[in-house]
Amino acid sequence: MESTHLPLSLASIMEPAYAANPYALYHCLREKGPIIWDKQLNCWTILGYRAAMSVLHDSHFSAQVFHDDLSEATQSLQDQYAPLLSILSHMMFLQDPPHHTRLRGLVARAFTPRNIEAMRTQIRQSTQQLLEKAHVEKHLDVLHDFAFQVPMKVIVDILGVPHEDSKFFLKWAHDLDALVQEVPLPLAERIPLLQSISECIDYFRRLIHRRQKLPQDNLLQILIRAEEQGDRLNKDELLGTCILLLVAGFLTTSHVISNSLYALLEHPSQMRLLRQHPDLLPQAVTELLRYDSPIHEVARRATCDLHLQGQQIGAGAQVIISLGAANHDPEQFPHPDHLDVLRAENRPLSFGHGIHYCLGASLARMEIEIALETLLQHLHNPVIEEAEWESGRALHGLRKFSLSFD
Numbered sequence: 002m003e004s005t006h007l008p009l010s011l012a013s014i015m016e017p018a019y020a021a022n023p024y025a026l027y028h029c030l031r032e033k034g035p036i037i038w039d040k041q042l043n044c045w046t047i048l049g050y051r052a053a054m055s056v057l058h059d060s061h062f063s064a065q066v067f068h069d070d071l072s073e074a075t076q077s078l079q080d081q082y083a084p085l086l087s088i089l090s091h092m093m094f095l096q097d098p099p100h101h102t103r104l105r106g107l108v109a110r111a112f113t114p115r116n117i118e119a120m121r122t123q124i125r126q127s128t129q130q131l132l133e134k135a136h137v138e139k140h141l142d143v144l145h146d147f148a149f150q151v152p153m154k155v156i157v158d159i160l161g162v163p164h165e166d167s168k169f170f171l172k173w174a175h176d177l178d179a180l181v182q183e184v185p186l187p188l189a190e191r192i193p194l195l196q197s198i199s200e201c202i203d204y205f206r207r208l209i210h211r212r213q214k215l216p217q218d219n220l221l222q223i224l225i226r227a228e229e230q231g232d233r234l235n236k237d238e239l240l241g242t243c244i245l246l247l248v249a250g251f252l253t254t255s256h257v258i259s260n261s262l263y264a265l266l267e268h269p270s271q272m273r274l275l276r277q278h279p280d281l282l283p284q285a286v287t288e289l290l291r292y293d294s295p296i297h298e299v300a301r302r303a304t305c306d307l308h309l310q311g312q313q314i315g316a317g318a319q320v321i322i323s324l325g326a327a328n329h330d331p332e333q334f335p336h337p338d339h340l341d342v343l344r345a346e347n348r349p350l351s352f353g354h355g356i357h358y359c360l361g362a363s364l365a366r367m368e369i370e371i372a373l374e375t376l377l378q379h380l381h382n383p384v385i386e387e388a389e390w391e392s393g394r395a396l397h398g399l400r401k402f403s404l405s406f407d
């Protein structure tokens with residue numbers, strides 16, 4: 002291939018050609034180095050594992066990167082959505098210490114190993130129930146009837162949302178995902194998304210109001226108490242945290258379940274190995290998270306001039322850390338595009354690294370393990386009927402995926 006045909010920017014990820022396999026693009030870009038200046042996106046892109054670890058670990062890189070620029074919108078639209086943007090900017094993954102430390106400390110109370118373990122039986126039961134209908138029909142819409150449902154039930158329980166309201170969550174989670182991606186959509190496409198997220202925020206406002214009158218024992222109640230105690234948590238932080246848990250805990254886990262099942266169907270020998278040795282599941286989940294994880298990019302901003310692996314990063318520069326590329330860096334993972342559930346020394350960056358390391362990682366791992374174990378037990382001779390990848394979104398995953406089985 003001539004060098005003029007090589008993709009020059011991470012923005013090419015929006016092209017449908019890379020939807021199923023963005024790793025080909027990452028390898029091409031990494032040929033120019035582990036840290037490259039992306040002219041088109043006007044930011045630094047980190048493609049190497051070691052460089053990604055350094056940035057995520059370094060307090061000179063700030064997580065305060067959210068800016069939904071509404072300057073092209075009319076004044077009345079700017080006024081209408083300013084409170085919403087303020088709430089979104091209060092989500093903890095967009096905050097630095099000390100605000101981040103305080104928010105994380107509050108939410109972490111709900112994610113103790115004991116609390117997570119207590120959810121195991123419930124998750125196991127609901128995953129079994131989800132497959133009962135599919136068993137009759139010998140057909141499974143993997144996304145809608147299974148992968149979306151497992152984490153949805155968990156997040157709804159954590160937040161104490163009435164189960165009948167969970168039907169709204171899928172759209173809100175998708176809309177929020179589309180809104181916060183690194184390559185922003187045109188304004189005309191962002192406005193309906195902002196409207197949808199406003200409805201989500203109104204929903205949580207009403208739920209919080211109800212729970213203040215009729216308390217329940219769940220994470221939302223812990224957060225409401227912290228808000229009522231005054232200086233621990235303000236209203237925007239409370240709402241921002243509800244929204245964050247919805248988006249962070251739901252689509253991510255759904256996509257890992259479906260991406261992993263797809264990967265195993267594409268690698269029948271690995272699937273056989275897991276069926277024969279279910280005890281390998283925990284390490285297989287690590288490998289599946291590395292092989293095709295849902296969050297491919299996180300962003301940071303340099304707070305001062307910095308040197309990183311031979312590059313000069315100026316104060317204020319935007320940095321995109323490609324977790325997807327880091328997880329396929331051949332310097333860290335031999336034969337990175339190969340799925341190997343027995344891979345040794347496997348420490349992917351799928352849950353991030355440093356102070357923003359995913360708070361729900363243990364919970365997500367438990368959900369994925371149970372979901373895959375249940376699928377492997379129930380799906381005999383599965384055959385893919387339809388599979389289509391979502392292109393150009395912040396989350397990497399399938400938008401259609403169904404199969405038949407015996």
Ligand code: HEM
Binds near residue numbers: 245250251354
């Ligand atoms: C943060 C991935 C599931 C809650 C993160 C980050 C990543 C990530 C990469 C770091 C973001 C950054 O550095 O900017 C994932 C993946 C999941 C998953 C791949 C599924 C497999 C969950 C679940 C929950 C959750 C189930 C909770 C119910 C959070 C929270 C943060 C976070 C609260 C922010 C932590 C902080 O800023 O300190 N996640 N996540 N995640 N995740 Fe997850």
